[in-house]
Amino acid sequence: MSDVSGNVIETEGLTRVFTGRPERGSRLRRTRHVAVDHLDLTVVAGESVGYIGANGAGKSTTIKMLVGILVPTSGSVRTVGLHPLKERRALARRVGVVFGQRSQLWWDLPVRESFSILAAIHGLSAADERARTAELVEMLEMGAYLGTPVRQLSLGQRMRAEVAAALLHRPELLVLDEPTIGLDVLSKQRLREFLVAQRREHGTTLLLTTHDMGDVERLCERVLVVDHGRLAFDGMLAGLARTVGARRELVLDLATPGPDLTDVPGTEHVRSESDGLRQRLAFDPQRTTAARVLAAVAERAEVVDLSIVEPDIEDVVREIYRATR
Amino acid sequence: MADRLRAYRAVLASRARSQASYRTSFRLDLVGAVLVGVIELAEIWVLYSATDEIGGLTLAQVLLVFGVADLAFSLADLVAGHCDKLPVYVRAGTLDVFFLRPQPILAQLVTSDLSLRRIGRCLVGATALAVGLALNDVAWGLGAVGLLMLAVLSGFVIFTAQFVTAAGLQFFLVNGAEMTNAFVYGGRYAATQPATVWPRALLVVFGTIFPVAFAAYLPVSTLLGTRGVAGLPAWLGWCAPVAALWAVVVAAACWRWGLRHYRGAGG
Numbered sequence: 001m002s003d004v005s006g007n008v009i010e011t012e013g014l015t016r017v018f019t020g021r022p023e024r025g026s027r028l029r030r031t032r033h034v035a036v037d038h039l040d041l042t043v044v045a046g047e048s049v050g051y052i053g054a055n056g057a058g059k060s061t062t063i064k065m066l067v068g069i070l071v072p073t074s075g076s077v078r079t080v081g082l083h084p085l086k087e088r089r090a091l092a093r094r095v096g097v098v099f100g101q102r103s104q105l106w107w108d109l110p111v112r113e114s115f116s117i118l119a120a121i122h123g124l125s126a127a128d129e130r131a132r133t134a135e136l137v138e139m140l141e142m143g144a145y146l147g148t149p150v151r152q153l154s155l156g157q158r159m160r161a162e163v164a165a166a167l168l169h170r171p172e173l174l175v176l177d178e179p180t181i182g183l184d185v186l187s188k189q190r191l192r193e194f195l196v197a198q199r200r201e202h203g204t205t206l207l208l209t210t211h212d213m214g215d216v217e218r219l220c221e222r223v224l225v226v227d228h229g230r231l232a233f234d235g236m237l238a239g240l241a242r243t244v245g246a247r248r249e250l251v252l253d254l255a256t257p258g259p260d261l262t263d264v265p266g267t268e269h270v271r272s273e274s275d276g277l278r279q280r281l282a283f284d285p286q287r288t289t290a291a292r293v294l295a296a297v298a299e300r301a302e303v304v305d306l307s308i309v310e311p312d313i314e315d316v317v318r319e320i321y322r323a324t325r
Numbered sequence: 326m327a328d329r330l331r332a333y334r335a336v337l338a339s340r341a342r343s344q345a346s347y348r349t350s351f352r353l354d355l356v357g358a359v360l361v362g363v364i365e366l367a368e369i370w371v372l373y374s375a376t377d378e379i380g381g382l383t384l385a386q387v388l389l390v391f392g393v394a395d396l397a398f399s400l401a402d403l404v405a406g407h408c409d410k411l412p413v414y415v416r417a418g419t420l421d422v423f424f425l426r427p428q429p430i431l432a433q434l435v436t437s438d439l440s441l442r443r444i445g446r447c448l449v450g451a452t453a454l455a456v457g458l459a460l461n462d463v464a465w466g467l468g469a470v471g472l473l474m475l476a477v478l479s480g481f482v483i484f485t486a487q488f489v490t491a492a493g494l495q496f497f498l499v500n501g502a503e504m505t506n507a508f509v510y511g512g513r514y515a516a517t518q519p520a521t522v523w524p525r526a527l528l529v530v531f532g533t534i535f536p537v538a539f540a541a542y543l544p545v546s547t548l549l550g551t552r553g554v555a556g557l558p559a560w561l562g563w564c565a566p567v568a569a570l571w572a573v574v575v576a577a578a579c580w581r582w583g584l585r586h587y588r589g590a591g592g
Binding site for chain 1: 328331332334335336339343417418419421422424425426427428429585588589590
């Protein structure tokens with residue numbers, strides 16, 4: 001288990017500076033880029049934390065320091081109570097990581113074989129391997145493609161296999177770096193449901209970076225927003241929504257042009273297009289649901305088609321940055 | 326121990342199986358590897374069609390040097406040859422994945438692949454070695470057998486260490502594969518030649534820094550009792566394990582240095 005303090009992640013003044021070489025022949029001094037700047041972070045066992053920020057804000061650098069790939073320039077870091085550099089191998093047995101952009105599977109092997117190699121790598125007993133694989137295959141619905149070589153999988157299938165691969169050795173902490181990037185709606189939904197269940201059943205601590213506000217809303221209780229390597233926001237998801245108003249937008253196509261729908265409860269009319277044929281209503285998912293809004297609209301006009309626009313995480317982050325600067 | 330090796334066994338077995346599943350391609354690769362070896366042998370034969378002796382060695386004697394060096398190199402290539410794919414692993418992010426597994430990074434890199442087609446090269450080397458032994462007048466005894474085994478084993482260690490050294494340097498030299506290959510493959514080529522024909526500079530590089538002269542030429546000179554490089558004692562061939570140890574020390578230092586650089590610890 002984790003150390004006595006119960007903290008799965010603990011950093012103090014964690015800093016990472018990258019120095020770049022100047023162009024050859026240039027008189028310029030070496031460039032300095034502070035990717036992570038005095039980050040103090042504590043994640044308690046069982047928490048589910050979203051780590052968000054703009055591109056280049058320092059998310060991946062932080063994760064790499066947490067799991068022992070990168071050395072901090074200064075400051076300290078403990079992951080599941082271990083020193084990621086000195087105790088990398090012990091740490092690897094207790095942490096699972098999914099990098100959305102790089103694979104841990106063997107592309108030319110069937111999924112099943114990748115799992116069995118990973119079981120050997122983590123020293124799982126034959127019985128344990130069977131039980132755990134069966135559990136993950138069932139929960140992630142991978143049965144149909146267990147015998148398919150990884151290179152022939154769709155992105156959604158591959159991501160599920162990646163997540164299973166990271167969880168095979170029952171890690172206490174699961175770190176996900178952009179797990180839903182490029183996935184279709186259904187695949188995202190399945191993956192999120194699985195992660196929620198995994199957490200409920202095994203108490204796995206989750207830390208995920210994402211560009212998808214849906215991931216944060218459905219998976220995370222706590223949100224960390226990082227800006228230029230510094231923590232710009234640390235609090236509960238509800239608090240984040242209050243701070244920036246993470247609203248969804250319901251786009252409605254009506255059968256006939258009509259007046260602006262300004263009186264739908266719990267919503268705000270954003271704008272109308274084509275003489276009111278298409279109307280956009282914003283609502284706060286904490287206060288009402290899309291279904292309720294739709295029902296209220298249906299009383300007033302005939303809805304032909306609809307779509308929901310998720311708040312853009314970049315906007316949320318920008319709002320946070322604006323609020324904290 | 327067996328449990329610890331299980332991880333490596335599992336990866337290697339899967340690599341072997343995946344190659345075996347493409348039989349035609351595997352056979353062609355194997356034939357190709359044999360052909361390359363045969364061509365290199367032919368090259369030596371052509372040289373000797375113009376002269377009877379190069380660097381104090383006859384064709385039969387050079388065949389023995391070639392056999393020992395080529396067998397040792399091919400075995401090292403089989404085990405560690407894919408270390409030169411490190412830049413690809415770095416770019417694809419595979420290396421980061423190695424950090425997430427509870428085995429040493431270098432051990433994972435070495436066991437990440439196994440190019441069975443390189444067995445073809447081992448066969449060429451072994452054949453040259455067998456023919457060389459048959460053609461030469463070797464004073465057979467415990468010492469001769471011991472020296473020969475020591476030479477192949479040390480050569481294998483030296484060449485494996487060269488691959489690791491090159492990999493360690495790859496962390497610094499972006500697109501530096503050409504440079505390190507010059508030493509690794511140049512070293513292999515040099516090892517199949519009599520060291521007496523090397524210019525001084527090469528003698529220093531391949532005799533001391535990357536000690537491939539100890540992989541074949543020096544032990545074979547000791548074995549056959551030929552006069553070696555002027556000024557060097559005849560028993561030098563017995564020092565192959567010392568050279569191998571040195572190569573391992575250099576490789577370990579380069580690898581650690583490179584890995585520190587990759588993790589951004591300076592170095």
